[in-house]
Amino acid sequence: MDCCLIAGAAGGIGSRLAQRLAVEGRRLVLCGRNELALQALADSLLCDCKVMVVDLVQGTQVADLYKTLAEQDWHVDGMAHCVGSIALKPLHLLSEQEAREVFEVNYWSAFHLLKGFVQQRLAVRQPGAAVLTGSLVVNAGFPGHEAIASAKSALVGLMKSAAASYAAKGIRINCVLPGLTDTPLASRFLATDAAREKMAALNPLGRVGCADDIAAAQAFLLSSDAGWMTGQTLTVDGGQSGLMAPAVAVRPAS
Numbered sequence: 001m002d003c004c005l006i007a008g009a010a011g012g013i014g015s016r017l018a019q020r021l022a023v024e025g026r027r028l029v030l031c032g033r034n035e036l037a038l039q040a041l042a043d044s045l046l047c048d049c050k051v052m053v054v055d056l057v058q059g060t061q062v063a064d065l066y067k068t069l070a071e072q073d074w075h076v077d078g079m080a081h082c083v084g085s086i087a088l089k090p091l092h093l094l095s096e097q098e099a100r101e102v103f104e105v106n107y108w109s110a111f112h113l114l115k116g117f118v119q120q121r122l123a124v125r126q127p128g129a130a131v132l133t134g135s136l137v138v139n140a141g142f143p144g145h146e147a148i149a150s151a152k153s154a155l156v157g158l159m160k161s162a163a164a165s166y167a168a169k170g171i172r173i174n175c176v177l178p179g180l181t182d183t184p185l186a187s188r189f190l191a192t193d194a195a196r197e198k199m200a201a202l203n204p205l206g207r208v209g210c211a212d213d214i215a216a217a218q219a220f221l222l223s224s225d226a227g228w229m230t231g232q233t234l235t236v237d238g239g240q241s242g243l244m245a246p247a248v249a250v251r252p253a254s
């Protein structure tokens with residue numbers, strides 16, 4: 001991979017991925033809505049990078065983004081979708097409007113970005129690698145997660161089918177499923193030491209995730225080390241959604 005578009009680059013996970021890929025010497029396109037935060041990130045990275053301010057739930061804006069990049073000869077061969085939101089409510093309290101908003105941010109942004117990415121790869125007849133970001137709630141039922149679990153499950157369905165459609169063209173598409181990770185998105189669940197300890201105690205590995213846990217998995221899936229992987233979900237959650245093992249001790253991040 002030479003050049004990677006990171007959507008949601010100013011977020012906790014997106015910015016950590018940008019730092020990892022910059023160290024590897026990739027060129028980066030940093031996308032999101034917050035120009036100041038994106039520019040501050042770009043200024044901190046020692047790599048060739050471009051900031052693009054885009055509302056990623058708007059299909060026309062995402063299509064224009066790829067068109068502009070192509071016109072400027074920035075042909076991205078990697079794409080990471082790190083956009084998301086969280087709104088927890090059980091179904092009997094969840095309005096249709098609230099559920100639609102969760103789908104806009106978590107599913108439709110991925111739809112627009114992935115569609116633009118594969119169109120652009122097909123146009124230049126070149127392979128590529130994309131990684132989407134789901135959630136551990138795809139793997140198991142968590143109370144109050146009806147909207148986000150539905151949107152992230154749709155995202156996984158999109159990933160798998162698109163991976164099948166474009167495998168023969170050398171376009172790999174995979175998905176990381178994070179558990180609770182210490183980023184601005186999760187800040188309200190980790191606001192106090194007591195809350196953080198409670199969340200850590202629910203996790204088999206005894207801690208909350210850090211952004212680099214997720215960025216490392218994304219960077220791997222984008223790299224040639226994952227060159228024989230496509231259509232896969234990679235769960236990075238300390239074992240929370242797959243194991244019946246309760247945490248025995250709370251451990252700091254290593």
Ligand SMILES: NC(=O)c1ccc[n+]([C@@H]2O[C@H](COP(=O)([O-])OP(=O)(O)OC[C@H]3O[C@@H](n4cnc5c(N)ncnc54)[C@H](OP(=O)(O)O)[C@@H]3O)[C@@H](O)[C@H]2O)c1
Nearest residue numbers: 008010011012013033034056083084133180181183185186
């Ligand atoms: N943190 C967790 O515990 C956790 C758990 C499971 C899954 N995830 C997933 O991990 C991914 C990254 O999340 P994070 O934890 O890094 O969250 P974050 O720090 O809040 O970052 C999310 C990013 O998404 C961007 N974004 C949201 N709506 C957008 C829009 N319409 N257009 C452009 N950008 C938009 C935000 O940019 P703005 O500055 O423009 O708002 C922000 O940079 C998400 O897919 C999330 O669902 C996170």
